Amino acid sequence: MENINLVAPEIFISLSLMSLLILGVFKENSSSVVYNLSIFTLFLSLLINLNLFSFNNLYLFNGAYKVDYLSNFMKFLIIVSGIFVMLSSSKYLKINKIFKIEYPILLLSSILGMFIMISSNDLMVFYLGLELQSLALYVLASFKRDDQLSSESGLKYFVLSALSSGLLLYGCSLIYGFSGSTNFDQISNNISGVQYGLTLGIVFILVGLAFKISAVPFHMWAPDVYQGSPTSVTIFFAILPKIAALSVFIRFLYVPFINLVDQWQTIIIFVSIASMVFGAVAAIGQKNLKRLMAYSSISHMGFALAGLSVGTNEGIQSSIIYISIYLMMNLAFFSCLFMLKRNDIYYEDLSDLSGLSKNHPILSLCLLISLFSLAGIPPLAGFFAKFYIFLAVIKEEMYFLAIVGLLSTVIAAFYYLRVIKTIYFDNQTEKFDINHDIGLKISLLVSTLIILIYFIYPSPLQTLISKIVIL
Amino acid sequence: MNFPILSSLILLPLIGSFFIFFNKSSEKNRTIKYVSIFITTSNFSLALYLWYIFDRNISDFQFIEDREWISGLINYKVGIDGISILFVVLTTFIVPLCVISVISTIKYRLKDFLISILIMESLMIGVFCSLDLVVFYLFFEGGLIPMFLIIGIWGGERRVYSAFKFFLYTLLGSVLMLVAIISIYWIAGTTDVQALYKIGIDQKYQNLLWLAFFSSFAVKTPMWPVHTWLPDAHVEAPTAGSVLLAAILLKMAGYGFIRFSIGLFPVASEYFVPLVYVLSIIAIIYASLVALMQDDMKKLIAYSSVAHMGFVTLGIFTMTQQGIEGSIIQMISHGLISAALFLCVGVIYERRHTRQIKDYGGLVSVMPKYAILFMIFTLGAVGLPGTTGFVGEFLILLGAFKKSFIVAIFASIGVILSAAYMLWLYRRVVFGKIVNDDLKNIVDLSKSEKTILWTLAIPSIFYGFYPEPIFNTIDVSINSLIQTYNSSLETYFAGKN
Numbered sequence: 001m002e003n004i005n006l007v008a009p010e011i012f013i014s015l016s017l018m019s020l021l022i023l024g025v026f027k028e029n030s031s032s033v034v035y036n037l038s039i040f041t042l043f044l045s046l047l048i049n050l051n052l053f054s055f056n057n058l059y060l061f062n063g064a065y066k067v068d069y070l071s072n073f074m075k076f077l078i079i080v081s082g083i084f085v086m087l088s089s090s091k092y093l094k095i096n097k098i099f100k101i102e103y104p105i106l107l108l109s110s111i112l113g114m115f116i117m118i119s120s121n122d123l124m125v126f127y128l129g130l131e132l133q134s135l136a137l138y139v140l141a142s143f144k145r146d147d148q149l150s151s152e153s154g155l156k157y158f159v160l161s162a163l164s165s166g167l168l169l170y171g172c173s174l175i176y177g178f179s180g181s182t183n184f185d186q187i188s189n190n191i192s193g194v195q196y197g198l199t200l201g202i203v204f205i206l207v208g209l210a211f212k213i214s215a216v217p218f219h220m221w222a223p224d225v226y227q228g229s230p231t232s233v234t235i236f237f238a239i240l241p242k243i244a245a246l247s248v249f250i251r252f253l254y255v256p257f258i259n260l261v262d263q264w265q266t267i268i269i270f271v272s273i274a275s276m277v278f279g280a281v282a283a284i285g286q287k288n289l290k291r292l293m294a295y296s297s298i299s300h301m302g303f304a305l306a307g308l309s310v311g312t313n314e315g316i317q318s319s320i321i322y323i324s325i326y327l328m329m330n331l332a333f334f335s336c337l338f339m340l341k342r343n344d345i346y347y348e349d350l351s352d353l354s355g356l357s358k359n360h361p362i363l364s365l366c367l368l369i370s371l372f373s374l375a376g377i378p379p380l381a382g383f384f385a386k387f388y389i390f391l392a393v394i395k396e397e398m399y400f401l402a403i404v405g406l407l408s409t410v411i412a413a414f415y416y417l418r419v420i421k422t423i424y425f426d427n428q429t430e431k432f433d434i435n436h437d438i439g440l441k442i443s444l445l446v447s448t449l450i451i452l453i454y455f456i457y458p459s460p461l462q463t464l465i466s467k468i469v470i471l
Numbered sequence: 472m473n474f475p476i477l478s479s480l481i482l483l484p485l486i487g488s489f490f491i492f493f494n495k496s497s498e499k500n501r502t503i504k505y506v507s508i509f510i511t512t513s514n515f516s517l518a519l520y521l522w523y524i525f526d527r528n529i530s531d532f533q534f535i536e537d538r539e540w541i542s543g544l545i546n547y548k549v550g551i552d553g554i555s556i557l558f559v560v561l562t563t564f565i566v567p568l569c570v571i572s573v574i575s576t577i578k579y580r581l582k583d584f585l586i587s588i589l590i591m592e593s594l595m596i597g598v599f600c601s602l603d604l605v606v607f608y609l610f611f612e613g614g615l616i617p618m619f620l621i622i623g624i625w626g627g628e629r630r631v632y633s634a635f636k637f638f639l640y641t642l643l644g645s646v647l648m649l650v651a652i653i654s655i656y657w658i659a660g661t662t663d664v665q666a667l668y669k670i671g672i673d674q675k676y677q678n679l680l681w682l683a684f685f686s687s688f689a690v691k692t693p694m695w696p697v698h699t700w701l702p703d704a705h706v707e708a709p710t711a712g713s714v715l716l717a718a719i720l721l722k723m724a725g726y727g728f729i730r731f732s733i734g735l736f737p738v739a740s741e742y743f744v745p746l747v748y749v750l751s752i753i754a755i756i757y758a759s760l761v762a763l764m765q766d767d768m769k770k771l772i773a774y775s776s777v778a779h780m781g782f783v784t785l786g787i788f789t790m791t792q793q794g795i796e797g798s799i800i801q802m803i804s805h806g807l808i809s810a811a812l813f814l815c816v817g818v819i820y821e822r823r824h825t826r827q828i829k830d831y832g833g834l835v836s837v838m839p840k841y842a843i844l845f846m847i848f849t850l851g852a853v854g855l856p857g858t859t860g861f862v863g864e865f866l867i868l869l870g871a872f873k874k875s876f877i878v879a880i881f882a883s884i885g886v887i888l889s890a891a892y893m894l895w896l897y898r899r900v901v902f903g904k905i906v907n908d909d910l911k912n913i914v915d916l917s918k919s920e921k922t923i924l925w926t927l928a929i930p931s932i933f934y935g936f937y938p939e940p941i942f943n944t945i946d947v948s949i950n951s952l953i954q955t956y957n958s959s960l961e962t963y964f965a966g967k968n
Contacts, residue, residue: 361583372616377612377613377615377616377642378608378609378612378613379609379613383609383612387605387649387653390649390650390653391544391653391656394650394653394654394657395657399650399654402650402653403647403650406646406647406649406650407643407646409642409646410639410642410643410646413638413639413642414635414639417619417634417635417638417639420619421623421631421634421635424620424623424624425623425624425630425631425634455609457540458540458541459539459540459541459542462541462542462543463542
């Protein structure tokens with residue numbers, strides 16, 4: 001008998017998802033109820049997830065599903081960011097008239113897909129989770145149906161994502177063909193020596209995964225999709241799929257293919273350097289804040305991959321710390337973006353921030369903190385994220401990666417500074433509304449405070465993550 | 472555990488800034504002014520008390536606090552020795568003066584300015600106290616944020632350009648230092664400075680690590696050819712910003728050279744001495760010549776800062792007792808005098824809103840008190856005997872003569888040039904006929920300006936005549952620094968033969 005308790009969060013979310021759907025269909029004007037219940041669902045699944053935190057290295061369904069510290073922690077991150085995303089964006093949805101019952105349900109199903117991805121220990125299960133996650137995201141990206149940009153971004157994301165899924169599946173079939181199994185542990189046992197078919201399979205799967213976290217050279221969709229989607233979906237895009245894909249990266253590279261580290265390490269290093277540098281350089285000319293954040297997230301994913309390329313437990317842990325802090329910084333930034341509202345219109349251009357600090361000192365301060373943190377300036381949390389990465393990278397004496405990465409932070413600092421310059425040094429424009437709902441305020445306050453005071457005592461997060469040992 | 476006096480020094484301004492942050496930001500709000508003056512002056516008295524109870528006969532670090540910070544990796548460790556205490560006192564001395572000058576001159580967003588200055592003070596004291604490389608880096612880099620805002624918000628016309636240049640130059644230098652710090656962690660197993668002094672760092676890594684640290688400190692000093700951010704930053708920064716920059720921020724680099732470059736990498740330091748000599752000499756002579764040609768007063772003083780800091784680096788890398796002590800005195804003297812000179816420029820800029828030398832002339836007849844004070848500081852910058860400037864430059868030249876005759880000759884040319892540009896500046900601004908009619912009804916120094924300037928003038932003359940208290944404090948520490956330096960060089964060369 002399998003221990004079904006271990007998948008309790010997934011079961012709980014899928015059951016609530018279906019009941020919410022029924023509720024939404026049969027009860028009129030129930031979008032608000034469904035929305036709030038979805039937040040509640042996430043909250044409950046957070047409790048269930050915390051309950052499972054002590055389980056490690058347990059397998060389910062013939063080894064196709066794995067529950068360990070890594071999966072528990074990543075699910076924890078997913079739920080927390082899901083709650084904050086939903087809390088912060090409800091007013092945005094209402095004003096843009098996309099506050100429909102499908103929205104929270106799609107979010108939940110995407111989160112469910114991510115859970116499956118995170119826990120998968122088998123190529124087939126992994127692919128199922130990935131598709132569940134992506135299908136929901138295609139719809140979400142084009143959720144603002146009347147808007148040309150939103151439809152365009154949904155379509156663009158769909159076409160490119162389908163292509164990458166195809167490549168990924170081809171990679172899966174190659175790996176199956178050359179190793180005789182789809183289970184990660186069995187693949188690891190069956191592999192003997194370097195086979196070109198396997199390497200090719202790894203490359204194809206890495207392409208698919210790199211697409212999901214928008215790493216260069218598979219980043220082309222990110223700026224358009226970030227800009228075109230409703231902001232509430234952009235924040236989702238910026239955070240959650242990356243957490244899920246990163247944990248798949250970890251599991252895929254470090255469980256079945258750790259013996260082929262020479263084969264994939266160069267690829268990851270290349271992708272990492274390309275993302276860091278390209279993200280930093282390409283963001284310089286951007287005028288739209290969401291587009292800017294797309295490039296910034298490309299560059300940040302480069303750093304997370306730098307940690308992964310190391311091939312040690314420290315590397316994995318540093319990547320996970322990085323993504324946890326990245327989550328908070330993005331949350332803070334996008335919460336600020338939700339506050340740029342005047343007469344029911346949301347503003348998202350760099351020039352709209354002009355002179356913000358004179359009218360809205362607190363909001364500007366939050367932006368200042370999150371931007372300097374994104375730039376990695378001490379003593380804010382973003383610095384520590386980078387610090388851990390380079391600690392792991394330099395330990396393995398990969399100086400080239402470290403120096404290129406740090407130089408790219410200098411380039412990146414330029415465009416963050418440009419935003420700060422617009423906020424603090426330029427002349428003021430009109431005031432924005434200040435009647436924000438409590439959920440948005442909470443998510444802004446919490447995320448900014450975490451970034452700001454993280455440096456006082458960085459140990460708890462580190463201790464928690466140091467338990468995640470893959471090798 | 473004793474009373475954590477160093478952490479209190481670091482935290483006090485931070486707490487003050489919190490308090491100000493939660494206060495109303497109206498123009499008439501006097502609470503924030505009083506609070507900031509109170510906080511900074513009490514921090515100064517705390518620092519003076521620290522100097523008083525500081526044991527001058529111990530070369531090791533004192534008042535050490537050591538707490539776990541990032542578990543298993545890095546400890547929060549602070550402590551001071553004879554070298555750092557003076558910089559702490561200098562910092563706490565300059566900041567209240569800045570605050571007073573800000574309160575009387577800044578017309579808009581005063582609250583934000585005060586918060587920035589107080590946070591700056593915390594970070595700067597942290598730089599001079601920290602005994603762990605990562606903690607040091609945190610304070611060292613954190614200072615960029617408030618300074619960027621000070622230049623950018625309250626600066627002059629080209630403030631954005633200058634703020635960006637300042638930020639990016641410094642950041643670029645520092646990231647390499649971060650790589651070096653992390654490498655040290657893996658090479659030596661710790662970033663604790665005290666422990667690193669004991670175990671030393673493997674010689675084969677020293678050269679690269681030294682260069683990485685050098686890249687950061689050279690930008691901050693600033694040394695030729697990476698000095699170009701300094702004139703821009705100085706010219707555009709508001710008076711108080713220039714004062715902070717010249718008096719304290721530049722000293723971080725000099726302090727870093729003594730504490731880290733020489734202390735941690737003796738072999739590499741010896742290896743790179745010629746490089747530092749050449750760059751210092753170029754800085755001294757080139758910056759002096761450029762200063763001669765400036766039309767803008769602030770720019771002139773900024774270039775003179777580059778030249779004076781050239782003396783400092785030269786003195787440090789003579790590796791002699793005289794040279795290093797001279798450098799420290801030169802840094803303190805430059806801290807007092809350049810701060811005062813920027814304030815002097817600020818005084819007339821407030822009245823006439825121009826910094827062009829040609830717009831002035833004949834101030835002596837309308838502003839006699841100003842003329843006296845300006846004279847004192849000009850002579851201090853020139854290095855006239857009886858001012859701290861003389862003590863510093865003299866000792867540095869003494870140290871340089873001990874090591875290399877040619878270097879000393881070139882450096883002496885710098886002394887002559889500094890007299891030329893400073894006295895010429897003084898003549899053009901203060902003496903002569905009043906050409907510009909607007910100057911006729913210019914007002915002499917106000918009470919607060921007089922207070923600030925005399926407060927700066929008195930120590931720079933006092934320690935010029937009687938530098939004993941300073942020597943007294945630094946002697947033992949410098950002595951042991953040089954001894955360790957020489958002994959590690961001896962073991963290295965003995966091992967080589």
